[in-house]
Amino acid sequence: MTGPLQGVRVIEIGTLIAAPFAARLMGEFGAEVIKIESLGQGDPLRKWRKLHEGTSLWWYLQSRNKKSLSLNLKSAEGIDIVKRLAESADVLIENLRPGALEKLGLGWDVLHALNPKLTLVRISGYGQSGPYRDRPGFGAIGEAMGGIRYTTGTPGSPPARVGVSLGDSLASMHAVMGALMSLLRVKTGQGDGQVVDVSLAESVFNVMESLVPEYDMLGHVRERSGGALPGIAPSNTYPTADGAYVVIAGNSDPIFKRLMQAVGRDDLGENPAFAHNDGRAAQSDLLDAAISAWSSALPIDEVLKTLEQAEVPAGRIYNVADIVADPHYQAREMILDAELPGGASVKMPGIVPKLSDTPGSVNWQGPALGQHTDSVLGELGMTAADIAQLKASGVVQ
Incomplete structure (x- = not known):
């Protein structure tokens, strides 16, 4: 692994979008990302959207550069493995319901005692405190309660949504930003690791510009405006004449x-x-x-x-075919050629941002479930016999 985050170890305990996207971004810039997946099916994202030979194409993108450790977190042995990993990790990213990590015996008090330098990034619907803390939250709900859904669409129509999981992606970017701030504090000797508390709803709300002061000072409620940018013209x-x-x-x-x-x-x-x-x-x-x-x-x-x-x-206004064919995208290496298991070639998005001296890279696509279980456990000092016993007892896969 190369990049500005080389030497940074990230443990990911998350599924679907928010935590995995955050970990992917860090992995693209050199961090070692160990993704902990459940036994059996692993991350549900493996079966989301369009599949190629039974595996999601999104999975191969979302999990590139990650190591897959398939682990039974309902077992004491599985929790012990997470603790051992946390002792040498720099960041742990999770998007479980608030309180779920504590029920596993992996709360902040435990993790911080094991490794005071560890940064714990927690992504949830509404954050780790407040009256909505325990409500389940997906990115779509964050978009609704963060204000962006209300302002999206044409006047007089029901609120619309952007065609991607925007709430999750915004939370992921805030998570990476918080993780890097905490890492900088640790690496410069200013203090120990800390908790980075990221809310899906707040991440959306944070990009809503002057929505609040306009309402507070002027009583103005920003409405849906179609393709226009309210208050900024033209x-x-x-x-156009040809229907575009x-x-x-x-x-x-x-x-x-x-x-x-x-x-x-x-x-x-x-x-x-x-x-x-x-x-x-x-x-x-x-x-x-x-x-x-x-x-x-x-x-x-x-x-x-x-x-x-x-x-x-x-x-x-580009569709995906326009993007893939565009010479500027190609010149900026934003369309990469990748190889899937079995040898199939597929185009994937490139890496953002572009760093002049320590650019990001793609070293492999999303791994098979448990592909790195043996190597990760071996790095913890376990022998082949130890690992075989853990497999036989259903702790790892």
Whole structure:
């Protein structure tokens, strides 16, 4: 393993999305990630979405660079193995229900006593405290209660959702951010490890911009606005003559003038009422109508070419086929070729962010269940006979 997190050991006790995505991000940058899976089927993500020869393609992406240790956490021997791993780990990431880790005998008091330098990252629906602490929470519920669902969709329609598990992904990124902050504190000698408490709902709420002060000071409740960006104009989705759609962001003062010149509406660009965003936002419908009248008369390629020449931010709305074929994505190594078990070739997303000196890497795709059980236990000093006995007694797989 190479990367800026080389030498960092991460234990993952999680399923599906939030904790596994956080651990994946750390593994891509060099951390050793040991994923603890239940006996039998392992992480349910192995069977989610589209499958290839019985295994989820998402699994191969979500679990790349991870070691799979299949372990019975209902056994005393299994809990003892986790404790032994925690003694040499830097981070433990989990997304169990609050209190579940404690019921296993792996609460913070136990882990901290075993390894004061350990950082415990806990991802849950509502956090480790508060009146909703014990409620079950998925990313979709976090999106609903974090405010983003209410503001997503077209006016007058029911709230919509983004087509990916956004709440989980936002929680994962906050989890990694918190883990790295805690690691920095430990590595620079400023203190011991600590608990990083990440809520799905709060992670969504954290990206909701000025939602709260607008409500508190002005009584304004932000509503659904379709493709527009409320209070920032012009910024919307516009039709083209060939049935495509283009997103145009002409919302800074100089860009707005260039946009109006490009669409043949210098009268609007030079109007003092539209010199600044507050004036434009007050008449966003008028501006959107002017831009739509221009874009809808031209094919999208001509729209994009004109706006690029005018230095106006604009982009075609891509589907996955557009992304995979795009030369910029390819040049940035955002589309990687991978090999699955059995030799099948498949394209996978690249790594973000791009680091100049210590870039991330993909060393292997998501492993088979328990693929690294023997090697992980061997590193704990167990002999082949010890491991065989654990397998025979149903502790590991």
